[in-house]
Amino acid sequence: MSLVARLVPLAGVLTASALLAGCGQLTDDGAADGRRAVASFYPLAWVTEQVAGDAWTVDNLTQPGKEPHDLELDIRQTAELDSADLVVLEEGFQPAVDATAADVDAPVLDAAQVVDLLPAADHEGESEEEHAEDGHDHEHGDTDPHFWLDPLRLADLADAVADQLAEIDPDGATTYAANAEAVRGELEQLDREYTDGLASCERTTTVVSHDAFSYLSRYGLDFEPIAGLSPDAEPTAADLARLQDLIRTDGVTTVFSERLVSAKMADTLADDLGVTSAVLDPIEGLSDATADEDYLSLMRENLTALQQANGCS
Ligand SMILES: [Zn+2]
Structure with missing residues (x-):
């Protein structure tokens, strides 16, 4: 510049x-x-x-x-x-x-x-074998x-x-x-809000778009990602078939997508099975839709979304 x-x-x-100097903000x-x-x-x-x-x-x-x-x-x-x-x-x-x-x-x-x-x-x-056969040995280890x-x-x-x-x-x-x-x-x-808010849920299986949410597992939820650790690691047909089975078997109500990557995969999966599609934000960045939010408010929105999807009381 x-x-x-x-x-x-x-x-x-x-x-x-100069105008703000008086109020310490x-x-x-x-x-x-x-x-x-x-x-x-x-x-x-x-x-x-x-x-x-x-x-x-x-x-x-x-x-x-x-x-x-x-x-x-x-x-x-x-x-x-x-x-x-x-x-x-x-x-x-x-x-x-x-x-x-x-x-x-x-x-x-x-x-x-x-x-x-x-x-x-x-x-x-x-x-590991399946991954090796598919030629993507990403992430493991x-x-x-x-x-x-x-x-x-x-x-x-x-x-x-x-x-x-x-x-x-x-x-x-x-x-x-x-x-x-x-x-x-x-x-x-x-x-503490997460611990209390997710202590008693009807379901724990939570289908998300990419594998960003494992750190929330310690509150008792099991996350099943559609894509890999990176959003562009696409699922195979076998991955999708397994998820469809899981959604039916576990009575999953919601497939979560996110804001910064396309929701197409999550929406298609939700449509096919007649379940809801909703946003769970991995908080990797803000967007126009979340310009007024911050880490804490987005985490609280995520908590509400997880409680709704999993029938937590
Ligand atoms: Zn990520």
């Missing part, structure tokens, strides 16, 4: 900052001389923002409405990474980001290093990257972000620790 182009929006930010005052973190997709950006507070600007590399798994970086985003004071990413989730971050000067916080990741789930009826759907694991990332920020800016250490504790409090509350 040229200097002139940069000065114009900055003037607006400064005016807004500044969120955007880092633009001029504050520090800047770059997070590679939404849940990482959300946590980093909560912990970093007002003295930092947090940029999300994945634009709203974009599915983050297959993010490709343009020159501007590469420069953004290179000039950041901190990069927060999850190794293994976005290969293009991993490759670029390996060459940047900024300190990199890798969520996969600080959060206890689950192994990639092996789903019933899929054997790897870890499942979608840890943010477990509020307590996201709280662990908040703690790690606070530690990393304190290393970069020791003067702010107390603030970062306090912010991380506040986020942990909110996430533990959310965890």
Whole structure:
């Protein structure tokens, strides 16, 4: 961006900052001389923002409405990474980001290093042999990257972000620790809501579009994905036949799709079997439809959707 182009929006930010300075609600005052973190997709950006507070600007590399798994970086985003004071990413989730971050000067916080990741789930009826025969030996033996759907694991990332920020800016250490504790409090509350809300359900089998929800299994649900760990890992005819059987046998009422990828597969499956199709958001990113939401509100919407689908009281 040229200097002139940069000065114009900055003037607006400064005016807004001056107006807001009295009420302590500044969120955007880092633009001029504050520090800047770059997070590679939404849940990482959300946590980093909560912990970093007002003295930092947090940029999300994945634009709203974009599915983050297959993010490709343009020159501007590469420069953004290179000039950041901190990069927060999850190794293994976005290969293009991993490759670029390996060459940047900024300190990199890798969520996969600080959060206890689950192994990639092996789903019933899929054997290693079948996969080998089909020529896709994806994921097996790897870890499942979608840890943010477990509020307590996201709280662990908040703690790690606070530690990393304190290393970069020791003067702010107390603030970062306090912010991380506040986020942990909110996430533990959310965890209690899930535990209570899903404690008593008529059904546990939950059919979802891609294999993003295993971290919610500890609340007692069994997730059956139509696609693989990545939304573009398409199911085979045998996978679909097995799911149809399961939906009939277990009395599944709802097939869940998501917002950032096509709902076609989920809708077709639901139509064929005369069951409902509804949205369960893997919260990999925001979109136009969820621009006013945040991680916490989307998690609560997901909880309501899961309770409805599974007859939880
Ligand atoms: Zn995913």
